[in-house]
Amino acid sequence: xxxxxxxxxxxxxxxxxxxxxxxxxxxxxxxxxxxxxxxxxxxxxxxxxxxxxxxxxxxxxxxxxxxxxxxxxxxxxxxxxxxxxxxxxxxxxxxxxxxxxxxxxxxxxxxxxxxxxxxxxxxxxxxxxxxxxxxxxxxxxxxxxxxxxxxxxxxxxxxxxxxxxxxxxxxxxxxxxxxxxxxxxxxxxxxxxxxxxxxxxxxxxxxxxxxxxxxxxxxxxxxxxxxxxxxxxxxxxxxxxxxxxxxxxxxxxxxxxxxxxxxxxxxxxxxxxxxxxxxxxxxxxxxxxxxxxxxxxxxxxxxxxxxxxxxxxxxxxxxxxxxxxxxxxxxxxxxxxxxxxxxxxxxxxxxxxxxxxxxxxxxxxxxxxxxxxxxxxxxxxxxxxxxxxxxxxxxxxxxxxxxxxxxxxxxxxxxxx
Amino acid sequence: xxxxxxxxxxxxxxxxxxxxxxxxxxxxxxxxxxxxxxxxxxxxxxxxxxxxxxxxxxxxxxxxxxxxxxxxxxxxxxxxxxxxxxxxxxxxxxxxxxxxxxxxxxxxxxxxxxxxxxxxxxxxxxxxxxxxxxxxxxxxxxxxxxxxxxxxxxxxxxxxxxxxxxxxxxxxxxxxxxxxxxxxxxxxxxxxxxxxxxxxxxxxxxxxxxxxxxxxxxxxxxxxxxxxxxxxxxxxxxxxxxxxxxxxxxxxxxxxxxxxxxxxxxxxxxxxxxxxxxxxxxxxxxxxxxxxxxxxxxxxxxxxxxxxxxxxxxxxxxxxxxxxxxxxxxxxxxxxxxxxxxxxxxxxxxxxxxxxxxxxxxxxxxxxxxxxxxxxxxxxxxxxxxxxxxxxxx
Numbered sequence: 001x002x003x004x005x006x007x008x009x010x011x012x013x014x015x016x017x018x019x020x021x022x023x024x025x026x027x028x029x030x031x032x033x034x035x036x037x038x039x040x041x042x043x044x045x046x047x048x049x050x051x052x053x054x055x056x057x058x059x060x061x062x063x064x065x066x067x068x069x070x071x072x073x074x075x076x077x078x079x080x081x082x083x084x085x086x087x088x089x090x091x092x093x094x095x096x097x098x099x100x101x102x103x104x105x106x107x108x109x110x111x112x113x114x115x116x117x118x119x120x121x122x123x124x125x126x127x128x129x130x131x132x133x134x135x136x137x138x139x140x141x142x143x144x145x146x147x148x149x150x151x152x153x154x155x156x157x158x159x160x161x162x163x164x165x166x167x168x169x170x171x172x173x174x175x176x177x178x179x180x181x182x183x184x185x186x187x188x189x190x191x192x193x194x195x196x197x198x199x200x201x202x203x204x205x206x207x208x209x210x211x212x213x214x215x216x217x218x219x220x221x222x223x224x225x226x227x228x229x230x231x232x233x234x235x236x237x238x239x240x241x242x243x244x245x246x247x248x249x250x251x252x253x254x255x256x257x258x259x260x261x262x263x264x265x266x267x268x269x270x271x272x273x274x275x276x277x278x279x280x281x282x283x284x285x286x287x288x289x290x291x292x293x294x295x296x297x298x299x300x301x302x303x304x305x306x307x308x309x310x311x312x313x314x315x316x317x318x319x320x321x322x323x324x325x326x327x328x329x330x331x332x333x334x335x336x337x338x339x340x341x342x343x344x345x346x347x348x349x350x351x352x353x354x355x356x357x358x359x360x361x362x363x364x365x366x367x368x369x370x371x372x373x374x375x376x377x378x379x380x381x382x383x384x385x386x387x388x389x390x391x392x393x394x395x396x397x398x399x400x401x402x403x404x405x406x407x408x409x410x411x412x413x414x415x416x417x
Numbered sequence: 418x419x420x421x422x423x424x425x426x427x428x429x430x431x432x433x434x435x436x437x438x439x440x441x442x443x444x445x446x447x448x449x450x451x452x453x454x455x456x457x458x459x460x461x462x463x464x465x466x467x468x469x470x471x472x473x474x475x476x477x478x479x480x481x482x483x484x485x486x487x488x489x490x491x492x493x494x495x496x497x498x499x500x501x502x503x504x505x506x507x508x509x510x511x512x513x514x515x516x517x518x519x520x521x522x523x524x525x526x527x528x529x530x531x532x533x534x535x536x537x538x539x540x541x542x543x544x545x546x547x548x549x550x551x552x553x554x555x556x557x558x559x560x561x562x563x564x565x566x567x568x569x570x571x572x573x574x575x576x577x578x579x580x581x582x583x584x585x586x587x588x589x590x591x592x593x594x595x596x597x598x599x600x601x602x603x604x605x606x607x608x609x610x611x612x613x614x615x616x617x618x619x620x621x622x623x624x625x626x627x628x629x630x631x632x633x634x635x636x637x638x639x640x641x642x643x644x645x646x647x648x649x650x651x652x653x654x655x656x657x658x659x660x661x662x663x664x665x666x667x668x669x670x671x672x673x674x675x676x677x678x679x680x681x682x683x684x685x686x687x688x689x690x691x692x693x694x695x696x697x698x699x700x701x702x703x704x705x706x707x708x709x710x711x712x713x714x715x716x717x718x719x720x721x722x723x724x725x726x727x728x729x730x731x732x733x734x735x736x737x738x739x740x741x742x743x744x745x746x747x748x749x750x751x752x753x754x755x756x757x758x759x760x761x762x763x764x765x766x767x768x769x770x771x772x773x774x775x776x777x778x779x780x781x782x783x784x785x786x787x788x789x790x791x792x793x794x795x796x797x798x799x800x801x802x803x804x805x806x807x808x809x810x811x
Contacts, residue, residue, distance in 0.1 A: 299702065307705055
């Protein structure tokens with residue numbers, strides 16, 4: 001039965017090539033745009049190197065002071081504060097403290113200036129996150145404790161500074177007139193991965209910052225690795241309790257302090273939204289994105305409905321015959337939906353190809369540093385979901401309209417609606 | 418004739434409903450994108466009000482150096498930089514330099530009581546930034562040495578702020594209040610659009626930093642004007658000289674031109690993506706409309722054949738087809754205008770109403786052009802119908 005439907009659908013598609021082309025153009029470009037957006041989204045918050053275990057990683061990068069008169073003061077956290085209170089937390093498997101933003105450092109190659117983004121971290125940083133080492137190793141606990149001048153660099157920096165990625169381990173890198181020994185080379189980390197992006201990673205103890213400063217606010221973040229995905233709420237709870245136990249600095253001025261350990265998606269999205277943070281603070285922006293996607297699909301879907309309606313009326317004699325021979329309205333609706341979904345699936349395949357091409361162009365242009373957008377299983381699943389949704393959305397009304405045609409009228413070719 | 422067309426369209430309203438909805442949505446899309454483009458275009462054409470081409474920004478981050486010695490070090494660094502052959506002028510400022518994306522918004526009011534307070538972005542500048550920014554003044558003067566002993570700290574306002582606070586009188590010499598601190602107005606500048614090329618014009622309040630002032634707090638941001646042609650060599654020289662004096666500090670050097678380019682890229686990317694999506698949607702609508710019209714002509718061969726047989730000319734037929742489409746478009750357009758007109762009426766997003774009306778006109782013109790473009794070929798097709806052939810088909 002299904003096979004027959006598909007055969008009919010194929011014949012219909014070939015009959016009016018111009019209409020088929022219009023439909024396919026609409027479907028494939030709609031899908032391409034949605035897929036490119038989703039691929040960017042997935043690339044920013046999905047599990048990608050080096051944040052592979054996104055279901056277990058929690059990020060706390062902001063401290064909020066709420067003023068008594070309603071204002072809010074937000075900043076990253078202080079190192080000593082995190083070291084004393086976040087590191088000893090019992091529920092996480094591992095805890096890492098690092099600078100929450102990268103800063104600029106300068107190296108010279110001959111007469112050329114090389115501006116590099118540096119980030120200072122502890123040694124746990126390399127255990128919590130999954131960097132791909134091309135050569136060498138991360139710096140260890142002892143090197144961090146001793147403030148050793150060692151560095152992990154990414155491939156691009158290695159190529160720019162040394163001219164190669166081979167055999168650079170052990171060679172010196174002079175950053176801001178200080179020499180560091182390269183201990184490892186990792187694959188490039190895209191800029192969109194705010195929490196761990198850098199060109200050069202250095203031990204946190206090499207900073208000129210005062211690491212013993214007990215202020216709650218500073219320039220650091222903490223990354224917590226939960227033992228399992230199910231354990232995440234318990235880790236969040238313990239972190240919030242720890243924050244709740246801290247005395248409020250300057251109680252005359254401030255009402256309370258707040259800081260949250262968030263999953264990557266929540267952390268990144270609420271960073272874009274610039275609002276207050278909390279475990280569910282990404283919901284409004286997610287809903288907004290969904291709304292926009294639906295709104296965007298509305299016009300192409302309406303267009304497809306229009307074309308479909310014109311095409312079904314053209315087939316009224318076929319429908320009349322089928323009705324006269326006893327096909328029920330439900331069966332005709334089913335047939336038409338299958339045909340439409342088949343059409344959207346063909347458009348979907350084209351859309352996937354177009355999306356792959358568009359992402360390739362984006363990568364080639366290096367519009368975002370070190371980006372490697374691509375299609376993966378999740379994007380593929382999303383494409384399938386959108387196609388089915390789109391197929392039903394644009395097929396339902398024409399199918400209903402077709403099933404309502406009266407057999408006698410349809411056979412006479414009277415298509416006035 | 419026109420009434421007749423409306424009747425024709427109205428009689429087929431069920432069949433035309435989807436097309437009208439599509440026209441309506443297409444208008445809304447064109448209107449939204451048109452408003453954005455008109456808004457940014459308007460902002461982009463307003464002059465910035467200061468020079469940025471040969472201006473560099475130097476950030477000095479003292480790290481752990483004790484508070485006491487910092488200002489002295491910064492002054493030494495400034496003296497050293499000023500002595501470099503490639504540098505024209507150097508001055509300290511607050512960290513919200515042009516194109517940096519950081520704001521400092523505070524209410525500013527007239528008189529000691531701060532009457533008619535309005536939001537203005539505040540900047541701290543040293544006397545020497547006059548040569549750096551080269552802000553043309555419309556009245557009064559820039560800050561100078563003679564402000565050192567003044568009872569009230571001096572301030573320079575932009576013209577929009579001055580007119581708002583002191584309508585129909587000279588702002589020079591007047592007292593203004595900004596977060597419980599009084600200032601005396603010494604000058605008026607035309608504008609100072611430090612938010613960037615695409616941002617709307619905002620009132621600006623410039624305050625003086627004297628060379629000994631520690632008001633700027635922890636970090637020090639310097640702006641300097643360099644001679645044309647200065648490049649990587651000067652930057653390297655500046656960095657080495659600075660680090661030789663400020664040992665262990667972090668030094669960041671960038672140019673305002675670079676920051677401006679980065680800011681423009683960040684702002685234009687979403688707009689570009691939006692325009693691409695809009696173009697796709699419009700092409701989509703156009704193709705769909707074309708297809709539907711073509712199909713409709715095929716279905717209405719008998720009707721059009723009768724009209725030809727009764728003596729209608731080919732021109733008359735094609736006019737009818739185009740006319741019907743235009744009537745359809747008008748229905749969709751009216752619905753769309755009903756939505757669009759809410760924006761200027763409600764004063765949404767603080768955008769001047771003129772922007773919305775420009776966008777409405779552009780969107781309406783675009784929609785009509787689209788409709789006529791799509792109807793032309795089908796109307797030719799309709800005009801070419803031979804009555805004898807069409808009527809025999811029945």
